[in-house]
Amino acid sequence: MSYELTILGCSSAIPSLKKNPTAQLLNANERFFLIDCAEGTQIQLRKYKFKFQKISRIFISHLHGDHYFGLIGLLSSMHLLGREKELHIYAHVKLKQIIDVQLEASNTELCYPLFFHIINPETDEVLFEDKKIKISTFPLSHGIDCNGFLFEEKRSPRKIISEKVKQYNIPVEQIKTIKNGKNFISEDGRVIFNSELTIENKKPSSYAFCSDTKYCESIIKKIKGVSLLYHEATFMNDRKNRAKETNHSTTIDAATIAKLAEVSHLLIGHFSQRYRDENLLLEESKSVFKNTLLAKQGQTINFSDL
């Protein structure tokens, strides 16, 4: 099972020949979530050899074009390729109108069930939850309605030690309860404590996506201790006034949030096109938060490597 994040695009504002605006694919144990969907995202998915029909849920942070202009094309291609599986979109209310008016204009009735889940831009909320994952959203601060997303893998049951199964002759039907933490009563009536029979499974992965936003301390408590935080860093610190004016963050802002939230790793992206050498942004961020990574188009980050 794998927990991986692929950067399909990480530039800001305008697509160029080499750099696509924001789109990311999170593979959470073979469930595929698309986060933002700039123009050209369907081509990026093809380029990096992802079968886009596998995507089950799409999360759109806000309605600036560099975060969603590729969505209608992706939905349309899924339709033309005969998708049958349902698709869920989580976004602000206006996106539903944008999609509906375009489907109506082309007289298209999608051949797959599309569920649109409206995000409330004012409050935190859980968007999806099952036994394996919890996905929630929280407001960012970007001038227009804008939300971050938090993907939290749930802790797996403990692993049972196979030698102990043999040693105490544990019947199959009790293994599940032992994995969930129960003790075992052996044939001779002894209590065998769970801690002797099992070991903890790997630490669950968690991913927080925060783009776009100005420096915003209210998000710290939501993203506390995540394995990986993606936080936009459009500008370097010498343009901190420009960052404020445009409701964006600097590298120092992103790194400060990462430090205060005690995250394991910080991934910065959404760089202004003025920066030719993005390593300068990396170095500046590292000066505040050492475990900073630079988002690079096409890269896949495996959470088990963090």
Place this chain on the structure above:
Amino acid sequence: MSYELTILGCSSAIPSLKKNPTAQLLNANERFFLIDCAEGTQIQLRKYKFKFQKISRIFISHLHGDHYFGLIGLLSSMHLLGREKELHIYAHVKLKQIIDVQLEASNTELCYPLFFHIINPETDEVLFEDKKIKISTFPLSHGIDCNGFLFEEKRSPRKIISEKVKQYNIPVEQIKTIKNGKNFISEDGRVIFNSELTIENKKPSSYAFCSDTKYCESIIKKIKGVSLLYHEATFMNDRKNRAKETNHSTTIDAATIAKLAEVSHLLIGHFSQRYRDENLLLEESKSVFKNTLLAKQGQTINFSDL
């Protein structure tokens, strides 16, 4: 002065890594017209080194996504790059709503004047006309509102023969009227006929764009004798039933229209992705209309070479 057509994309329906759906750039004597605008068109313009701020008028044939999904991104990039020059869009009414709702969602007021000209899908009409060009539209037949476009260069004044200017001592102020066809009265009172003083300028270029449409003889009279006809040819003749069902044309349909309209050259495109060897489509079309060309992404056709 040049009259050139560049193919930015010519596939049908779904963008792929190598092939973009429909978009064309017509350079009519250094006035730039964009015809259709599939997803990724702004990147195609960059790839082929066109400064997209030079585009003055955009024509959208119909509201299937493979003909317009790139428009909002292009308009947005023009804005972000500080365009000041006005832009004119010619399209069906619903596109205005599609653009407006997206600008509203991002709280964007464009920094350049955008004029939206609504095409009537029922009748022919002149969309733009000045001393040098006439641009008109006519209905196609494609299941939803769909229009073709005709770009007609106006005949330039006749060229004056410089030796004759000397020979008859023609004053400068009379040259313009002579170029426009007037005779000249020489100093000794003789009438010098215009045909002795001038030669005809080059034949004006004309371009007709017909995509998407099923076989439709009503367009023949509109496109009669054009220098270049672009006509979709989604399928080969063995799939003529599929063409009818989907309101598309075959190579034979396109070639027959070209033949009946006595055009100079036919350019076919919008091929279904089922065809790996597009030369088969070319050969089939040539069997009916010899002067057929195959649209190739990135190619520029100079009308003076036709």
